[in-house]
Amino acid sequence: MKLEGNFSNQAIDAFIKIAAIAVLVFWCFSILRPFILLVVWGGIIATALYPVVSWAHVKFKIGKGKISGILAFIGVLLLLIPLIAISTGLYTSGSELLAGYQDGSIAIPKPDISMKDWPVIGERAYAFVSHASSNIESVVLKYGDELKIVASNIASFVGSLGGGFIQFIISTIIAGAFMANADKCERAFVLVARRLTGxxxxxxxxxxxxxxxxxxxxxxxxxxxxxxxxxxxxxxxxxxxxxxxxxxxxxxxxxxxxxxxxxxxxxxxxxxxxxxxxxxxxxxxxxxxxxxxxxxxxxxxxxxxxxxxxxxxxxxxxxxxxxxxxxxxxxxxxxxxxxxxxxxxxxxxxxxxx
Incomplete structure (x- = not known):
């Protein structure tokens, strides 16, 4: 009876410990979940670029932390340029398009006759563009619902694209931190892998x-x-x-x-x-x-x-x-x-x- 009692106590203790660990792991996962993808992508970028850091460290005798920061800064700049260009271009084009439609100055050029030779959609595309070039207001009224759907899809795509650029920027900054501490990160991964696989x-x-x-x-x-x-x-x-x-x-x-x-x-x-x-x-x-x-x-x-x-x-x-x-x-x-x-x-x- 005493042995059964000890076993029961040990089983209950083990269950409580496992449950407590599971709750903590789930809690931590829920907190970090929005950042997991960015951290993983940052780790991938760091792993791919770290040979560049090592080469520059040996070649120019500069600390790995500084080189990592420079690479991250360059990456952020390269990502900011197209993001700003797309944002500015969309705002400018949208404003000009709206102003042109309101004052009646916007015009669609007549299509080339060769458009009819396009496979499958040639005839319909030529007829649609010809109609739009002669009377754009009737096209907007006739295809208003379809144009709203297309505009909504384009806006959704552009929003996703802009969000993707922002995620890339955050991941690049994270990658710079990983590269600056690459030796410690690798040692940690080795310890975890040894713990799991021997x-x-x-x-x-x-x-x-x-x-x-x-x-x-x-x-x-x-x-x-x-x-x-x-x-x-x-x-x-x-x-x-x-x-x-x-x-x-x-x-x-x-x-x-x-x-x-x-x-x-x-x-x-x-x-x-x-x-x-x-x-x-x-x-x-x-x-x-x-x-x-x-x-x-x-x-x-x-x-x-x-x-x-x-x-x-x-x-x-x-x-x-x-x-x-x-x-x-x-x-x-x-x-x-x-x-x-x-x-x-x-x-x-x-x-x-x-």
Whole structure:
């Protein structure tokens, strides 16, 4: 009876301790939940950029903390520039559009007859633009509900885009703090990994670090390069809203689809409004941009571990569905790291059985 009583007391004590820990963990998670995605993305940025910090530290004999702060400051500036440009451009364009509509000075140019040759939508697009160019007020009255829906969707997208830039800025600042304390952060991760997996903790931490850098360089890095290349072509083709099209190209490239899908509407647009020579050159450039990943990915992705493209695709799409634009980047990296750790665990089990 005494043994049963001791067992009951120990079981109750264990239950109370586990329940108390669970409550604390849940409480802490609820408090930190709004910041988890930003902290994870900041850690990913820090992991990818830390080799730059180490190189600059050795090359210029500057403290790692100062280099980390400089990189974070540069990153924030690079993110603030497009955010301010988009905000200013939307405000200016919206004000001019509203003023032009109120005073009757706004006018839509008549479409080129070649618009009729567009596949599937050519005839309807030409008729709609022709009607709008001759009597814009009737178009607004006739399609008022549809225009409200389109405007609402555009406003929602722009708001999400602006929120994404702000999240990127916060994550960049967090990344600077992580890079300044990289040694302590890595030691903490190794200790946690050892606590969870035993002697394999350090090797799994190294594997995770290499996987993060591989995905950032080979997937996100390639997407950024393709976006910049596409932007150069858009600039010479005099295409409006270059920044938004570059963002679309980058997003399509990250989810492992050919960037030519995002560039196809622009190719049709250039063939409709510009000379044949310009349009053909732009088409060739877009094909080169879309095919450049065949050269860039082996160079950048081979520096880390090999990851199936399906894993990156699912991670990017799932992350975007869950957390928007930032989730697109974080999802691809997190699922890739999880996949690599799972494969390493399977390999270790197979070695133990062998």
């Amino acid at each position: 002697e394999q903790g350090e090797s799994l931490t190294t594997l995770s670090k290499n996987t993060v850098r591989s995905v950032v360089q080979g997937v996100i890095g390639v997407a950024v390069i393709q976006s910049i290349m596409a932007g150069v072509g858009m600039f010479f083709a005099d295409i409006p809203a270059i920044g938004l099209w570059m963002l679309l190209v980058m997003l399509v490239a990250i989810i492992q689809l050919p960037p030519i899908l995002a560039l196809l509407p622009l190719i049709i647009y250039v063939f409709s409004v510009d000379t044949t020579t310009t349009a053909v050159l732009f088409l060739i450039w877009c094909i080169l941009v879309s095919g450049s990943d065949a050269i860039l990915k082996p160079i950048l992705l081979s520096r880390g571990t090999n990851i199936p493209m399906l894993v990156i695709l699912l991670g990017a799409l799932g992350g975007m569905a869950m957390s928007g634009i930032v989730g697109l980047f974080v999802g691809a990296v997190v699922l890739s790291v999880t996949y690599q750790l799972f494969v390493a665990w399977l390999d270790s089990e197979a070695k133990e059985e062998g």
